Amino acid sequence: MFSRAQSKQNRxxxxxxxxxxxxxxxxYRQNTVTVDALTIPGDFGSAVSTATGVVNFVLPxxxxxxxxxxxxxxxxxxxxxxxxxxxxxxxxFVDGNTAVFQPLCDALS
Numbered sequence: 001m002f003s004r005a006q007s008k009q010n011r012x013x014x015x016x017x018x019x020x021x022x023x024x025x026x027x028y029r030q031n032t033v034t035v036d037a038l039t040i041p042g043d044f045g046s047a048v049s050t051a052t053g054v055v056n057f058v059l060p061x062x063x064x065x066x067x068x069x070x071x072x073x074x075x076x077x078x079x080x081x082x083x084x085x086x087x088x089x090x091x092x093f094v095d096g097n098t099a100v101f102q103p104l105c106d107a108l109s
Contacts (some may be wrong), residue, residue: 065103
């Protein structure tokens with residue numbers, strides 16, 4: 001029974017984002033851990049999630065061109081309660097900052 005907390009680790013190595021029109025690829029590495037904690041034991045509706053880790057989009061010879069790293073805490077309602085570190089995905093999808101992925105777009109074009 002899931003009563004207090006559960007964690008899940010994701011590790012992705014050897015994967016890439018690819019532009020199907022031209023075949024250009026940008027490899028990425030991901031190592032993340034998500035911990036879901038129930039604020040009320042046994043009540044899945046009371047889950048608070050904490051995600052930590054790193055995602056690097058790496059160009060050979062250049063290093064990381066986009067980095068997502070740090071910690072994000074999502075509240076019971078899914079809202080972001082806390083965030084730290086460079087958060088490219090949140091910057092783009094939550095804050096609307098399209099510039100954060102421009103280096104990735106440039107590499108894929």
